[in-house]
Amino acid sequence: MRLRSLVHLASLNLRSDVRGTAVNTAAACVGAAALVFFVAFGMGVGQAARLLFPGDARLVEVVPGAVSLGAALGGGALDDAAVGRLRELPGVEGAWRRLSLRVPIAASRPPEGVRMNWPTGFTVQVPVVGVDAGLVASDLARGRKFEDPPAGDAIPVLASRRLLEVYNKTIAPAWNLRRLPAGLDLMGLQIPVQVGFSIIPQKTEDRVYDARLALAGLSDRVPLYSLAVPVETVRRLHAEYGKPDTGYSSVVLEVGRPDDVPDVAAAVRRMGFAVDEGERAMAERVGLAITVTAGALALLALLMTALAALAIAQSLSASVRGRTRDIAILQSLGATAGDVRALVLAEAGLVGLAGGVVGVGIAWLAARGVDAAALRLLPDFPFRPTTFFLFPAWIFFLGVGVSAAAALVGALAPAALAARIDPARSVS
């Protein structure tokens, strides 16, 4: 039997049993809609979570050990020698230093070139951390350098990519400051600051001078509430203000493969250092929770799809039993057992395809409804997603494909039943 003949006859049969077709299509539709809805939801929430917790699974943050027996026995300060040893660990592709600035820096005036209603007398203490250029090289704006500048030049800084969102959603409303428009190009923005000044009077240094910070890029590798400057700048300022060298605050190791991270972390601990699991562990925990939840929901949806297949199987079995004579008539006209089997499968396939298409549409509409409700009901918070769903093109094929496959699986037994009909016994 040719495919066009098969589809033609299957369509005619489906049209002749509108109620049965509608019930089977609805069953397939529910399975597809649930599957697409939950998978899209899992991916959408996962994407939103990655914005909130942009942890990099390949990074290991090494900090000095809580208890140190001295450099001779391992551990101790994170100095250049320790950084060299860490860099040599198997699986490590890079070791980047971080050094927290112990000289206070404060901003008492708004950034230049940005319209802000900076309150009179308002001063912001700016936490600063020095980082190696290599750690943030890929996040630098085009043409920007990240190195300690000559005296009098603006110091290049990188801010957290999340800072603008946090500022708009949290800081600006709290301090009644003007929000910054989305998509604003902040590169090159200069912030006048006072080096050595602290809002806590006792911590203000004897020498305070004016300087400027110039935004050179945005990075997920910069702590949320800090600005990153070149590590050489921090060392210079420490030298200027007579701060003793106590080693680096932390060293970020970049591991070639995420699978190697546990081995590298173990090696670091054997060296007497500690691993700051904080941000990465949080990102991993959130990721795991989302994966497990989305997986459970997808499993539930697959269960619904399996139930749909079962419903289709029952319905088609009843339909085949009711059409025994019709099938025998087709056999008397030249239909082979294979033709009969293919016909039942084609009917199921068409039902599955139709149910899948409708189900995917329903899932998409339901997702839009949930998004609209969330937008109306949820308070505005940093990184509040505009959608909790992600609909890549493949998800439509997944919905339709799984629905059709479930219908076909459900039709296997009825198709076999139909193919076993003996025309000589059933035709008259």
Added chain:
Amino acid sequence: MISLRHIRKRFRDGEREVEVLRDLDLEVPRGGFTAVVGPSGSGKSTLLYVAGALDADFEGDAVVAGRDLKTLSARERAAFRNGSVGFVFQSFNLLPSLPAVENTMLPGLFVPRGSPAPSLGQLRDRALEALDRVGLADKAARLPGRLSGGERQRVAIARALLSRPAVLLADEPTGNLDAVSGEAVIQLFSGMVRDGVTVLVVTHEERVSAAATRVLHLEDGRLR
């Protein structure tokens, strides 16, 4: 055209085995109009199903339209039913959900692989032509439920003619028809015989056997 020799056919009825056809012999020449008459339960339909390759579970030799039915595989039997024979049943055996034209098109949908298959458009044209031959071109779009008994049987005949078979096998074709409709069906059969089609009818109606060129009696599983 139809050669059945030493045909035996048994059915199991609970514990009992019933022999319906007993060493039956039948020869029908090409273009003949043969009627097999006999009482109900005498095995007339079984004889037809054997000759039409609907029933392959029999003993003896059956050669129809040049094909030895015992040697055919299930697929080949289906192809034989599709291209070499046409069936007409007492209860019409139309699919109730399909319009007359779609019912008539059905054999064309099962053309076996390797044979030239017409497009759906060509098939529809052929079905309309066949319906025209039986005088039902104007009722092609009607569902069987909206046709009279005689019209339904004419649709069944049109369907049987679609593949231009060499042999037409009819099982009590006028059993459910009034006199006028029955006469129209008999006239159609006579016309087909004139066109070279071999017609084998099983019936218990005298008006059919009267139109046949040869009448055989089936009793106790044998033809007399």
